[in-house]
Structure formats: C-alpha cells, structure tokens
Amino acid sequence: MTQESLTLADCGWNAFFQGQLDIEETTATTPVRVVAVHRAGLEVLGPGFAGLLPPFSAGSDDPEARATVGDWLLLDRESLGPRRRLERSSLFKRRAAGTALQVQLIAANVDTLFVVTSCNQDFNEARLERYLALAREAEATPVVVLTKADLCEEPASFARAAGRLLPGLLVESLDARDPEAVAALRPWCGPGQTVALLGSSGVGKSTLVNSLTGRADQRTRGIRADDDKGRHTTTGRSLHRLPDGGWLLDTPGLRELQLLDVAAGLDEVFADIAELAQVCRFADCGHDGEPGCAVQAAIAAGRLDPARLKRQRKLLAEEARNSEDVAAQRRRSRDFGRMYKAVQKEKRKRYDG
Numbered sequence: 109m110t111q112e113s114l115t116l117a118d119c120g121w122n123a124f125f126q127g128q129l130d131i132e133e134t135t136a137t138t139p140v141r142v143v144a145v146h147r148a149g150l151e152v153l154g155p156g157f158a159g160l161l162p163p164f165s166a167g168s169d170d171p172e173a174r175a176t177v178g179d180w181l182l183l184d185r186e187s188l189g190p191r192r193r194l195e196r197s198s199l200f201k202r203r204a205a206g207t208a209l210q211v212q213l214i215a216a217n218v219d220t221l222f223v224v225t226s227c228n229q230d231f232n233e234a235r236l237e238r239y240l241a242l243a244r245e246a247e248a249t250p251v252v253v254l255t256k257a258d259l260c261e262e263p264a265s266f267a268r269a270a271g272r273l274l275p276g277l278l279v280e281s282l283d284a285r286d287p288e289a290v291a292a293l294r295p296w297c298g299p300g301q302t303v304a305l306l307g308s309s310g311v312g313k314s315t316l317v318n319s320l321t322g323r324a325d326q327r328t329r330g331i332r333a334d335d336d337k338g339r340h341t342t343t344g345r346s347l348h349r350l351p352d353g354g355w356l357l358d359t360p361g362l363r364e365l366q367l368l369d370v371a372a373g374l375d376e377v378f379a380d381i382a383e384l385a386q387v388c389r390f391a392d393c394g395h396d397g398e399p400g401c402a403v404q405a406a407i408a409a410g411r412l413d414p415a416r417l418k419r420q421r422k423l424l425a426e427e428a429r430n431s432e433d434v435a436a437q438r439r440r441s442r443d444f445g446r447m448y449k450a451v452q453k454e455k456r457k458r459y460d461g
Contacts, residue, residue, distance in 0.1 A: 114155050120217065120302050120355055125180055128194050137182040137191055142216075143355075144346035145177050151346075152181060159188070166193045172201065176213040177345040177357055178302060198246040200304065201369070215304050215345065215357050220249045220296040224307030224316060225270075227260035227281065233273060234419050237377050239306055240274050241423065245373030248304075251278045251296065255312035258283040274377055284316040293320065299353030317358050321348050369431050371424075378420045384412070 115121075119141045129137075140154035149162045164181060166173040173193075175181060180194040200214035200221075221243040225231050236252065243250035252270045257263035263281045270279045282289035296303050297320065305313050348356045375382055381403060385393065389400025395417065397404070406412035 114153070116155060117300055118353065119154060120178075120300055121180070122300060124197050125194050129182075133182060133191075136185055138185050138188075139194075140181055140183055141347075142175055142177055142179045142181065150175055150181075152183075154183075157183075157188075161190060164190050164193065171211040172199070172213065174213060176216050177347060178216040178218060178304075180217065198248050200242060200246050200248075200306075202242070214306075217302060218246065218248050218304045218357065219301050220251060220303040221246075222251050222253045222293065222296075222303055222305045222316075224253045224255060224305055224311050224313050226256040226311040227254050227263045227266045228256060230308060230311050231266055231269070233269060233415075234422075235308065236270060236273055237419060237423065240277070241370045241373035241377045241427075242306070243373070244274075244376040245370040249278075249296070250274070251280060251293070253293065253316065254279065254281040255284040255316065257281040258286075275379065284312040284319055287319050287322070290316065290319040294352055297350045297352045297354040297356065301354040302347075302357065303354060304357040313358060317348060317356065320350060320356055322351050323348075370427055371431070374420070374423055374427060378416075380412070381417060381420055 116139060121139060121141075125139070129139075138154055138157060140152040140157055142150050143153045144151035146160075149160050150164060151160055152158070161181070164175040166175075175190075175193050179196065182191045182194065183189065184191055196216045198218050199216050200218060202212055202214060221239070223236060223239040223243065225236060231254075240250050254263060254266050254270065257266075260266065267279045267281050271277055280292050282292060284290065293303075305316065307313050346358060348358065350356050384402045384406050385395065387402045388395070388398070390398055393401050393403070395401050395403040403412065403417060407414050407417065
C-alpha cells in the first residue's frame with residue numbers, strides 16, 4: 109500500500125477519534141498519527157502525508173500532555189502545523205527509570221498488548237504480573253507470547269504458569285523465527301488494530317517483529333549463553349505496518365518497569381486474592397495472622413501460593429509509593445509555577461509603576 113492510497117482507517121482511525129472533531133475541524137484539519145518518536149521530534153503519517161514535526165504538548169506542563177507513539181494529532185491543512193492532540197483510547201506509562209520523579213509515556217491508543225517473555229531463565233511471574241497490570245489499567249487486551257519454545261523441553265509448563273496469573277489470559281507459545289508459528293498472533297493484527305510488544309531485553313521481541321512484519325528491519329542479537337539474557341536492539345519506539353493491515357508498536361527492552369497509576373489494573377490481576385479478602389472476618393484484615401483470615405486459610409489449604417500474596421503486597425506498595433511521589437512532584441511544580449508567575453507579575457507592576 110502506498111502512502112497516497114493510505115486511508116485514515118488504515119492508520120487505525122475509528123469512531124472514537126472521529127467523534128472528537130467538531131464541524132470546523134473536519135474541513136480545516138488533517139488527522140495524522142505519530143508513528144515514531146525521535147529526539148528531534150515526531151514522525152507522523154496520514155493519508156497523503158508523512159513528515160517530521162517538532163515535539164508537541166497539549167498546552168500543559170503535565171508529562172502526559174506530550175504526544176507519544178500512537179497518538180493522533182490534528183494538523184492545520186494550510187500551515188500543516190499541529191493544532192491539538194486527540195484524547196486517547198488507552199495510554200501506557202511508567203515511572204521513569206532512576207531516581208527522578210518523572211512519568212515516561214510508552215504508547216497510546218493500543219488495542220492489544222503482546223507481553224513477550226521466553227521459555228528460559230527470563231520467565232518471571234512477578235515481571236509478567238507487572239505487565240499484565242499495565243495492560244488491564246489501560247483497558248488493552250493482554251496476550252502472553254512465550255518465545256523460544258523450540259529450545260525448551262517442556263514449553264507447556266511455562267504456558268500453564270503464565271495462564272494462572274490472570275483468569276482467561278491468552279497464552280501463545282512459539283518460535284519467533286517461524287512465520288507459520290507466529291501466524292497464531294494474526295487475529296490481533298487485522299485492519300485498524302494496533303498491537304504493542306512489551307518485554308525485557310533478549311526475549312526475542314525484534315525477531316518477533318521481523319516475523320510479524322515479514323521484513324528484516326529490526327536488528328537482532330543472540331542471547332548470552334551463561335544466563336539466557338540479551339541486549340536490546342530496538343533504540344526507539346515506532347509503529348510498523350503489518351501485512352494483515354494492523355500496526356505493531358515495538359518498544360526498547362525495559363530493564364525497569366516502575367508501576368504508576370495502575371491500582372485498578374492490580375486489582376484485576378490479583379482478583380483471586382481480592383475475592384478471598386471479602387470473606388475475611390475483619391474488613392481491614394492485613395492477611396498476616398489475624399483470626400478468620402480467608403487469605404491465610406486458602407494458603408494453608410494449598411489453594412493460594414504464598415509467593416503470590418507476597419508479590420501482590422510488593423506491587424501494591426510500589427504503585428502507591430510511585431503514584432504518591434509523582435503526585436507530590438506535580439503539586440510542587442504547580443506551586444512553583446504559580447509562585448514564579450506571581451513574582452513576574454509583581455515585577456511588571458513595579459516596572460510599569
């Protein structure tokens with residue numbers, strides 16, 4: 109498909125976005141989608157248009173106001189300058205790695221999240237629960253993709269372990285190098301659909317991108333033999349056109365995923381514990397030795413893995429801490445902004461006087 113024949117629907121446009129345009133905007137603007145984020149700006153694509161725009165923010169100091177991969181922007185048809193960013197159907201974000209209290213946007217307007225891990229030492233239930241909470245908070249459909257199944261004697265054991273993490277979770281085990289095996293993911297890659305890949309370094313995400321797109325445009329590297337780990341080869345977030353008409357968003361390997369604003373997502377991932385907690389004797393039961401604790405009773409009966417309760421507590425504490433820290437940072441930034449404006453206003457009054 110050429111750029112000239114590309115339609116809005118081909119780019120993922122649907123009624124959710126169309127409904128945000130007023131009458132004037134339908135004739136005076138051109139919708140484009142952000143398909144890549146570079147240091148120099150945003151790479152955008154739309155019917156009959158492709159180009160590079162400077163970084164764009166929706167008129168706010170909030171990091172979430174910045175345009176990211178998957179966003180839709182309205183360009184003025186005459187100047188081709190961006191007017192505004194449309195509201196998102198979904199947003200993936202995290203607390204930025206390191207000690208800075210900043211929000212890092214991962215992707216917007218994603219329908220399905222392929223949570224990629226491998227059938228080796230990289231498989232980690234705690235990490236998968238993080239990714240699943242992220243997907244459910246964004247109301248995207250999570251699909252766990254187990255790569256390197258061809259190198260594992262019992263890939264079914266990994267699939268069972270992943271399937272226990274969330275009721276109804278879809279799990280696919282495959283060899284990411286085999287196009288026929290990867291065809292199992294095609295139902296989520298059809299026209300107008302946007303899927304994202306998320307996973308740690310060295311799990312075969314770039315190889316999977318190659319197989320899904322039918323192109324060898326992602327560099328790949330082998331894993332280290334001593335610990336089954338690899339170095340990430342994707343250096344920026346970008347959308348790739350899929351043969352079945354959808355879009356695939358690849359992200360760099362995430363060595364650290366600090367949860368942020370995903371309390372509802374965690375509730376869904378750990379719904380089994382939440383249901384047990386509802387029948388504890390005390391409403392404020394901490395599941396730590398209180399009498400009549402249904403959670404501890406389930407552990408004693410072998411119906412709940414104590415490690416799962418431990419992971420839930422850790423993730424809930426982390427999410428609450430990160431969300432509180434970032435919210436406090438935002439308040440401080442707003443207060444500083446107000447103080448700065450007040451000082452400048454007072455200076456102008458003195459100068460004018």
